Amino acid sequence: MKEQESTYNFIAIEGNIGAGKTTLAKKIAEDFNARLILEQFAENPFLPKFYAEPEKHAFPLELSFLAERYQQLKTELGSQDLFKSGIISDYFFLKSLIFAQANLGADEFGLYSKLFHIINDSLPKPDLFVYLYHDVERLQENIKKRGRSYEQNISNDYLLKVQTAYFDFIKQLKDLRILVVDVNNIDFANDKEHYDKLLEIINQSYDFGITRITA
Numbered sequence: 478m479k480e481q482e483s484t485y486n487f488i489a490i491e492g493n494i495g496a497g498k499t500t501l502a503k504k505i506a507e508d509f510n511a512r513l514i515l516e517q518f519a520e521n522p523f524l525p526k527f528y529a530e531p532e533k534h535a536f537p538l539e540l541s542f543l544a545e546r547y548q549q550l551k552t553e554l555g556s557q558d559l560f561k562s563g564i565i566s567d568y569f570f571l572k573s574l575i576f577a578q579a580n581l582g583a584d585e586f587g588l589y590s591k592l593f594h595i596i597n598d599s600l601p602k603p604d605l606f607v608y609l610y611h612d613v614e615r616l617q618e619n620i621k622k623r624g625r626s627y628e629q630n631i632s633n634d635y636l637l638k639v640q641t642a643y644f645d646f647i648k649q650l651k652d653l654r655i656l657v658v659d660v661n662n663i664d665f666a667n668d669k670e671h672y673d674k675l676l677e678i679i680n681q682s683y684d685f686g687i688t689r690i691t692a
Contacts, residue, residue, distance in 0.1 A: 483509040483562065484680050485604035485654075487554075489569035492609035493640050494631060495619035500666045501609065502567035505676065514553045514566040517545060525627040527580075535580040539589060543573045547596050554601050570600055571646060579635075579642045607679055608647065608657045613637060615661055647687060654683045659691040 488511075490502045499515060506513035518524060523538035550570055574597075577589045611619070613636045620628050647655055658678060663671040675692050 481508050481676075481680070483511065484682055485563065487564045487566075487601065487603045488605045488607060488679070489566045489603035490607050490609065491569050491572060491643070493611065493616055493636055493643065494628065495616040495623070495636075496609040496611050497619065497660075497666060498567040498609065501675070502565050504665070504672060505679070506565040508676065509563060509565065510561060511563040511565045512553070512558050512561040514549065514564060514568075516566075516568045517549065518542070521545070528627045528630065531580065536585050536589075539573070539577045539580060540592075542576070543589070543593065543596075546570055546573055547600070550600055566603070569603060569606055570597060571650075575642045575646050576639065578646075579638050602653060605654045605656060605679070605683065606650075608643065608655065610657055610659045611661055613640070650687075652685060654685055655687045656683060657687060657689045659689075663692045 488505070490498045490505075492498050502513060502515065505511070521538070521541055523534050523541055527534040527538045546568070547570070550566075554564065574590065574593050577593070578586055581589060613633045616636050617631075617633070620631060647657070656679065658675065660675065663675060665672040665675045671692075678690055678692055
């Protein structure tokens with residue numbers, strides 16, 4: 478298949494837990510012959526502990542994610558690959574702040590926020606930030622399907638809290654192209670027509686600010 482050309486040099490795909498970020502990022506990177514950056518969450522030893530005892534392990538979990546994401550993005554975005562066209566990531570560094578606010582108490586979040594803003598300014602921002610919106614029922618279906626043992630007891634309330642935190646931060650973002658796509662009624666992972674439709678939406682030219690689309 479002939480490689481497609483991307484409108485954007487750096488696209489970050491985001492969404493709640495179970496939204497399909499990694500699946501979509503992999504497919505787009507292949508079609509655009511782009512360099513793929515995937516979050517290395519599976520190697521974080523605090524994650525299963527956090528889901529079992531969130532209050533006890535939230536702060537070390539968020540600090541470890543902050544360090545890992547920063548190190549990865551600083552390395553990946555600072556290097557060049559002459560044989561790849563652009564970059565597709567399955568996360569945006571901003572998610573560090575979003576999940577920290579959802580999981581930490583006020584004092585811990587205040588300290589965390591200071592650390593985040595110190596290092597965030599040194600990272601390049603994506604040319605397009607894509608947020609995949611699913612309702613909680615669809616997220617739970619996806620979580621059950623992928624079968625990660627430590628995710629199976631995630632509550633609807635927690636997913637709603639994360640979703641709300643994302644939207645609160647998205648509203649505050651300035652000088653970014655933000656595309657919020659309602660993908661409740663499409664199966665971009667398994668249906669090529671659905672995927673092609675979503676890819677066409679993502680690859681359009683957008684002005685700075687928030688654009689909301691139902692796929």
